[in-house]
Amino acid sequence: MKAVRIHEFGDFDKLRREDLPLPEPGPGEVRIRVMAASVNPVDYKIIHGNVLPPDALPKTLGGDVAGVVDAVGPGVTEFQVGAAVYAMLSREHGAFVEFVPEKAEFCAHKPGRLDFLRAAGVPLAGLTAWQALFDQGQLRPEQRVLIHGAAGGVGHLAVQFARARGCGVIATCSGADFQFVKSLGAHEVIDYRAERFEDRVKNVDVVLDVVGGDTLDRSWRVLKDGGALVSTVEEPDQAKAQAKNARGVVFMAKPDGRQLAEITQLIDAGAVMPQIARVFPLDEVAEAERILEREHVRGKIVLEVTPQV
Numbered sequence: 001m002k003a004v005r006i007h008e009f010g011d012f013d014k015l016r017r018e019d020l021p022l023p024e025p026g027p028g029e030v031r032i033r034v035m036a037a038s039v040n041p042v043d044y045k046i047i048h049g050n051v052l053p054p055d056a057l058p059k060t061l062g063g064d065v066a067g068v069v070d071a072v073g074p075g076v077t078e079f080q081v082g083a084a085v086y087a088m089l090s091r092e093h094g095a096f097v098e099f100v101p102e103k104a105e106f107c108a109h110k111p112g113r114l115d116f117l118r119a120a121g122v123p124l125a126g127l128t129a130w131q132a133l134f135d136q137g138q139l140r141p142e143q144r145v146l147i148h149g150a151a152g153g154v155g156h157l158a159v160q161f162a163r164a165r166g167c168g169v170i171a172t173c174s175g176a177d178f179q180f181v182k183s184l185g186a187h188e189v190i191d192y193r194a195e196r197f198e199d200r201v202k203n204v205d206v207v208l209d210v211v212g213g214d215t216l217d218r219s220w221r222v223l224k225d226g227g228a229l230v231s232t233v234e235e236p237d238q239a240k241a242q243a244k245n246a247r248g249v250v251f252m253a254k255p256d257g258r259q260l261a262e263i264t265q266l267i268d269a270g271a272v273m274p275q276i277a278r279v280f281p282l283d284e285v286a287e288a289e290r291i292l293e294r295e296h297v298r299g300k301i302v303l304e305v306t307p308q309v
Helices: 041-047 123-136 153-164 175-184 213-222 238-243 257-268 282-294
Strands: 002-006 016-019 029-039 064-072 084-088 099-103 107-109 144-147 168-173 188-191 204-209 223-231 247-250 276-281 300-304
Touching: 002 282, 029 084, 029 123, 029 282, 041 282, 064 123, 084 123, 084 257, 107 257, 123 153, 123 204, 123 223, 123 257, 144 153, 153 168, 153 175, 153 257, 168 175, 175 188, 204 213, 213 223, 238 247, 276 282, 282 300
Parallel strands: 144 168, 144 204, 168 188, 204 223, 223 247, 276 300
Antiparallel strands: 002 016, 029 064, 029 099, 029 300, 064 084, 084 107
């Protein structure tokens, strides 16, 4: 089977297409024939050597897939061969490959409303948004949340999740994405290039930050005492958190099939819809990663691993 891997850190020219043996599913696992996968910022961070130690190489990249169960291991009862599924993969597996084994508990049935390409854009970004808002941020209905980077992969799903939960949603994005973010259900949208969000926003319960730096630091000014500032990129200042009796959290999402099934329900109910910016064949993964890192992307970039007919 074909796979895309790296054997050394560097730039996107380090990505190699290789042939690997077909994996067998172990106890509690399913083998997924990968129809599509998405690209995520962690991919190019790995390529540049900013995430893993050198002894973790070679590495098959990619963190989430949509596909069809091709084989089941001992003890698996919740999925049958032929089931359409999607999943955020555990760290020992990569998505840029034709077949991947994964724990059944990390998988969920693919939303019926989505084809494989659109479904592949959900798991990693969706679970990041879900866990940031509801696990780390402990966001509850009728509370207010400020979401930075609301047009991106994580942000555009976070806006929809929070709105579906009955929360007040304030979002920051560029002016070019203003109407897009508004269409997602944000109650208030702020063009971060035209004005400072802290001049418009006060006393939010939760801030979700996927930007870091100055944006993260300024977010303390809009967070109410006792609130939560959750970042996916860097640790919030703990002294400032203590001064506001608040929680400052940095985290990485974990695979969770149960939560992914909840997201499936929202998608099939019409409350959430992932936005796909571009689709590339697997052989053009280097270009997909380059665009994700260097350009402004609305929603997700997806790889078609197995051409659909």
